[in-house]
Amino acid sequence: MALPYKGGGRFNPRFNRQPEPEHRINDRIRVPQVRLVGDNVTVGIYPADEARRIAREQELDLVEISPNADPPVCKVIDYKKFLYEKKRKEKDMKANAKQSEVKEIRFTPGTDDHDFNFKAKHAEGFLKDGNKVKAYVQFKGRAIMFKERGELVLLKFAERLAEFGIPESLPKLEGKRMQLMLTPKGAKKKPKEAAE
Incomplete structure (x- = not known):
């Protein structure tokens, strides 16, 4: 009686390989x-075996921290603790770098x-939080004939938020949309934008 097929095939080392340490x-x-x-080592050049022995005596790891130096720089540290602290620092840096x-x-x-004031109040909050605000007037159908009105709305909007944001340029018409970008006050302008 034939046994049921249980997979098998050739061993594929790609699937069993341990990830390379950093x-x-x-x-x-x-x-x-x-x-x-x-810490607790005399800084200097040592044969690799001697350096490993020094690390073992302190119950620590010998870690290559600068492989391209001549000779490579190795540090005697607790590697697991080192990785943990490195991950924690990266996590803290991500948390502190607020995404605009x-x-x-x-x-x-x-x-x-009423609608204008309501929207301006929201934009004020966004700018205070450090976000940019893209204000735009959408023209539908024949409303494009009133593009001056759209420009006035955007200029009035920029004036209303002058305390909190700086316009990057004058209102621009792109297709059926006229837009204006406001940068929070205190945010650095790029040289190109400053020149406009």
């Missing part, structure tokens, strides 16, 4: 000599005062 450590360091640094967004505010040529 740094070469301990026995993976295959150079004749290294420049040794770290572009918020859009849409008007029509006939936007009334």
